[in-house]
Amino acid sequence: MEKRIIQISQPVTGEEEWQAVKEPLMSGWLTSGPKVREFEGLFAQRHEVKHAIAVTSATTALHLSLVALGIGPGDEVIVPAFTWVSTANVVLYQGAEVVFCDIDPSTFNIDPDDLKNRITPRTKAIMAVHLFGLCADIDAIKAVAPAIPIVEDGACAAGAAYKGIPAGGLGELGCFSFHPRKSVTTGEGGMVTTNDDALAEKVVMLRNHGASISEEQRHHGPKPFILPDFDIMGYNYRMTDLQGAVGVVQLGKLDKFIEERDGWAKFYKQKLAAIDWLKLPEFSSNYLHGWQSFVTSVDESNSPYSRNEIMEKLQEKGISTRPGTHAVHMLKFYGRKYNIKVSDFPGARHANDYSMAIPLHNRMVSEDYDYIVNSIYSL
């Protein structure tokens, strides 16, 4: 086999995105304006929600969601222990407390049985992370906690769905990321979705310093010289129109990207099924997977090498792999802050130690997939 170099993830951008950014650059309207509005409209339509509000990242989307829900000191927010660190950080931004919940290592998502143990009278929200593009089991979460608002961390889940309902419309608020590592990208960027008019209005103000009207509304209104009033304290989390323009083009490719990834995910599952030490993603027909990543687990009791040795051997062959993500309770800051033992969340610890994402992205060609499969067999 001739050596190939295969990245874990690579965005697909090119001529169309390049042409799209010219428009705001030539018009001179660079901050949130017509392109962001167009992107928001298309995103809301695709995810079947009433409102989509563009922001600077999924992290700022999550932060504003908690602010909009009125989360503050004395409140608790439940966060799965295996997720990107910012799902937890935003809770602390608000002076509230993170309460970790274990995950099911077979889906990498929140374990509803453990969720039961984490709810207290102070629980004010649940972060339902749709990790790697697979939606959390929302019905099971709602069965355990029918009255607690759900914030979807759908950073990885653009285009995914649960029982026919797209991510973003499964909780009170949904949050998405357009970081280059996700399925569609604007460089950096995020989106808040909701079907609740009052929450949407709050998020719109909060992303723009708390201003009662947007810069665009003021600029094009009858009295552009009068500054808006500020009813609440807000932030500058506005997406630029350069990003909005790229987002419009990228969103137009989302379904094609997912379909292609789904085809290659099936290829992996078929070709790698005979490797008994490699656990492949499994889920029922209730789920439409967004395939932000293809994350396997290494069964070290059965494997020829440890997970880390396998990652090293694949790297030597030119194949990038990564742990799925980190167990947040095992990170120094959180371990120290809450005096948590690594063994307190066995599912998250297992995923932290044995998960392994293998390359699946839209820049890969069939020779890449063959090479990866053959390389795993010849470890």
Ligand SMILES: *Cc1c(COP(=O)(O)O)cnc(C)c1O
């Ligand atoms: C990527 C990611 C985030 C953060 O997204 P940014 O847009 O980089 O802020 C948050 N949560 C999860 C689950 C992610 O995968």
